[in-house]
Amino acid sequence: MEKQLTGTLALAVFVAALGSLQYGYGIGVINAPQLVIIHHYARTLGFPVVDEHGNVTLSDAEGKQPHPSSLTMYWSLSVSMFPVGGIISSFLVGFVADFRGRVKGMLVLNVLALVASLLMALAKMGSPHVMVITGRTIMGFYCGLSSGLVPMYIGEIAPVKYRGALGTLHQLAVVIGILISQVLGLDFLLGNADMWHVLLGLSGAIAVLQSLLLPFCPESPRYLYIKLGKKEEACRSLKRLKGEYDTTKDIAEMQAEKEEAMKEAKISIWRLLRAKHYRQQLFVALMLHLSQQFSGINAIFYYSTAIFQKAGVAQPVYATIGVGVVNTVFTLLSVVLVDRAGRRTLMLIGLGGMCCCAVGMTIGLVYLNTYSWMSYVSMTAIFLFVSFFEIGPGPIPWFIVAELFSQGPRPAAIALAGFCNWTSNFIIGMCFPYIEKLCDMYVFIIFVVLLFGFTVFTCLRVPETKGKTFEEIAALFQKKRPAAPTEVATELQQLKDASEA
Numbered sequence: 442m443e444k445q446l447t448g449t450l451a452l453a454v455f456v457a458a459l460g461s462l463q464y465g466y467g468i469g470v471i472n473a474p475q476l477v478i479i480h481h482y483a484r485t486l487g488f489p490v491v492d493e494h495g496n497v498t499l500s501d502a503e504g505k506q507p508h509p510s511s512l513t514m515y516w517s518l519s520v521s522m523f524p525v526g527g528i529i530s531s532f533l534v535g536f537v538a539d540f541r542g543r544v545k546g547m548l549v550l551n552v553l554a555l556v557a558s559l560l561m562a563l564a565k566m567g568s569p570h571v572m573v574i575t576g577r578t579i580m581g582f583y584c585g586l587s588s589g590l591v592p593m594y595i596g597e598i599a600p601v602k603y604r605g606a607l608g609t610l611h612q613l614a615v616v617i618g619i620l621i622s623q624v625l626g627l628d629f630l631l632g633n634a635d636m637w638h639v640l641l642g643l644s645g646a647i648a649v650l651q652s653l654l655l656p657f658c659p660e661s662p663r664y665l666y667i668k669l670g671k672k673e674e675a676c677r678s679l680k681r682l683k684g685e686y687d688t689t690k691d692i693a694e695m696q697a698e699k700e701e702a703m704k705e706a707k708i709s710i711w712r713l714l715r716a717k718h719y720r721q722q723l724f725v726a727l728m729l730h731l732s733q734q735f736s737g738i739n740a741i742f743y744y745s746t747a748i749f750q751k752a753g754v755a756q757p758v759y760a761t762i763g764v765g766v767v768n769t770v771f772t773l774l775s776v777v778l779v780d781r782a783g784r785r786t787l788m789l790i791g792l793g794g795m796c797c798c799a800v801g802m803t804i805g806l807v808y809l810n811t812y813s814w815m816s817y818v819s820m821t822a823i824f825l826f827v828s829f830f831e832i833g834p835g836p837i838p839w840f841i842v843a844e845l846f847s848q849g850p851r852p853a854a855i856a857l858a859g860f861c862n863w864t865s866n867f868i869i870g871m872c873f874p875y876i877e878k879l880c881d882m883y884v885f886i887i888f889v890v891l892l893f894g895f896t897v898f899t900c901l902r903v904p905e906t907k908g909k910t911f912e913e914i915a916a917l918f919q920k921k922r923p924a925a926p927t928e929v930a931t932e933l934q935q936l937k938d939a940s941e942a
Contacts, residue, residue, distance in 0.1 A: 450598065450682045453658040454607055457594050458614035459651040460547055460587035463554060465618025466644045467580050468739075469765070471520055473626025473758050474637040481634065482515050482570045513874060515570045521871035522574050524863045526581025527588070531859030532710070534589030535852030542664055543594040548655045550590070553583040554648035562642025573641065580644065581863075589859050592839050597661040598682055605780040605840070605907065612836035613772045618647075620765035627758060666692070667699045713853040721918040722845045725903055726854060727861045729788070729838040732895035734865030736795055737888035738830045740873045741823060749820070760820060767824050771831035783907040784837050784844075788899050791833030796892035798826035799885045806882040838862070844906045845914060 471478075537546045560576035592611045599607040622640075626632035631640035659678040666675035672692065679688045713719055741764065749757035778787060805819030838858070846854040877884045904917040 446600075446603070447682060447684050449659065452654070453598055453682065454595055454610060456651060456654040456658050457547065457591050458610050459647055459654075460550070460591045461611045461614035462618040462621075463644050463647045463651075464584040464588055465615035465620075466622045466647065467523055467577075467584055467618075468615070469619035469622035470626065470641055470644070471523075471577070472761060473623055474632040474640060475516070477632065477634050477637050478519065478569075478573070479512055479516055481565070481637070483512060485569055486511075515574075517871050517874055518574050519570070519577060521867050522578040523581040523584070524866035526578045526583070527585030527863035528860060528867060530582045530585035531589065531863050532856050534586055534593070534859060535856055537586055538590055538593055538664075539668060539852075543590060543597070543661045544655055544658050545660075547587070547590055547594070548652060550583055550586050551648040551652045553579055553586075555645050557583060558642045558645030558648065560642075562638055562645070564638045564641065569638075576641070585859065585863055588839070588862075589855055593843070593855070594661055596840060596843055597663040598659075600683065603780070605784075606776050608840035609772065609776045609779055609836040611839055612831070613769070613776060616765070616768040616772045616831065616835075620762070620769055623758075623762045623765045627762075632758070662691070663695055663698070666695045708850040708853055710853045710856055713850050713857070716850075719846070719850055719854075722914075723854060723857065726838075726842045726845055726858050728895070728898055729834075729841060729903070730858050730862040731865055732788075732792060732892075732899070733834050733838045734862055734869060735888070735891050736792070736830060736834055736895070737799060737869075737885060737892075738795075738827070738835070739866055739869045740884075740888075741827060749823075764824065764827050768827050768831055771828040772836065775832050775836050778832070779836070780907065783905045784833075784841055785899065785903050785905040787833035788837055788903060789833070789896065791829045791831075791835075792892055792896040792899060794829030794832070795826055795834070796889055796896060798822045798829060799889045799892060802826065803883060803885045803889070806885075809882075841906060 537550070540546070541549065557576045557578075557580035560572050560579065564572040564576070588611075591614075592608060595607050595610065596604060624630070625640055625643065631637065631643070659681045660674075662675040662678040662682070665671045665678055675695070676688045676692065679691055708716065708719075713723065749760040775787065799822075801822030802819055805815045805817075805822060808815045809819065842854050842858045843851060873884075876887070880887070904914065906914055
């Protein structure tokens with residue numbers, strides 16, 4: 442009898458998820474020590490004193506009054522260059538995964554994580570703004586690759602019965618990484634003037650741990666059989682992951698997938714963009730990733746300390762840690778619900794709830810000076826905002842792309858979805874401080890409008906993929922856009938001929 446969950450499978454999922462943990466650490470680590478880092482930037486650049494908001498209050502040595510916007514620019518770059526690295530590397534996920542395999546690919550990527558960590562850990566010895574921005578860019582490059590490889594590997598080794606639940610573990614590891622960075626970022630731990638550089642560089646420890654454990658993880662059986670044609674090695678990998686049992690059924694399934702892939706051929710990014718047959722699926726995949734980033738969640742992750750301070754919270758750092766705890770708890774809830782309630786249902790609940798919470802945040806901030814109890818409204822809205830995010834819009838876009846596409850277009854679709862996600866992440870990280878200054882207390886009205894639009898789109902256009910095969914999902918899209926079978930077959934043949942040419 443097949444053992445669905447084994448110690449080796451648990452180890453492989455845990456080790457892979459360490460890459461996601463590092464991704465989450467990179468997102469959250471820059472938040473808590475914001476004022477300390479800005480203060481250090483100011484001193485290094487000859488601006489000796491900054492106030493509690495990071496604005497320079499004294500002139501430099503030559504008597505010139507420095508412009509506060511320069512520090513805002515350096516800080517924004519420190520935050521937003523992280524997703525820039527992800528934007529660049531998102532197109533390379535398929536190449537790295539296929540070149541040396543999933544496990545070796547993750548192992549090689551840790552070199553990037555170590556280089557980035559060293560640059561940030563040694564930032565106080567050089568020009569801190571240059572070293573932090575460079576280190577964050579390289580770390581983002583690593584995370585862009587890791588955020589594609591980890592869900593891909595976990596999805597390929599997970600039993601079908603648990604694929605949705607194990608797929609959400611990527612997001613769970615991300616939020617745990619955010620929480621760890623927030624706790625370590627407390628002033629009495631590492632988020633102070635003496636230790637902030639250690640806080641930024643500590644992610645290297647995660648890379649070292651993963652590098653030590655990856656050699657004990659089996660390679661993806663699907664990669665071994667479908668990509669390399671190594672049947673015996675695939676069988677050995679299956680038995681290590683699922684226990685001693687008859688692998689005939691799994692091999693037959695992979696053989697069918699391999700034959701389908703050979704018929705369909707691998708489709709490039711450019712040809713996927715031009716293919717009418719996949720346009721509906723691609724549009725849905727990209728919109729789901731846009732809804733994740735333009736929901737406003739990264740405005741909370743990157744700048745929650747400043748937002749809580751504006752809401753009148755006496756200890757905003759602790760409130761930010763509270764957000765991290767709520768984040769983790771509701772991601773665990775999503776792990777339980779995703780294979781029961783379904784992807785579409787959780788997306789609708791999450792997006793609709795976030796829209797209402799963004800209204801609550803705006804009302805709380807606008808009337809804060811009039812009614813002191815409005816600070817509690819703002820805080821409650823922020824906590825609920827994060828809760829609804831982790832129920833659906835947080836974990837689901839990362840793994841639903843693989844469910845919407847078959848073997849042929851899947852690598853190109855994952856690359857495009859990753860590019861869309863990281864680009865949106867960069868736009869939010871870079872622009873939010875300026876938009877916040879422009880809109881002040883009404884900044885979340887922008888996200889209210891966006892979230893309402895994403896909720897309507899999900900209701901009208903996103904199908905339920907729970908328990909459905911690729912053929913069934915494709916049929917759902919064909920119902921939305923009728924096309925003659927001969928037209929579809931002709932287009933697929935053209936794509937195959939073009940790929941072979």
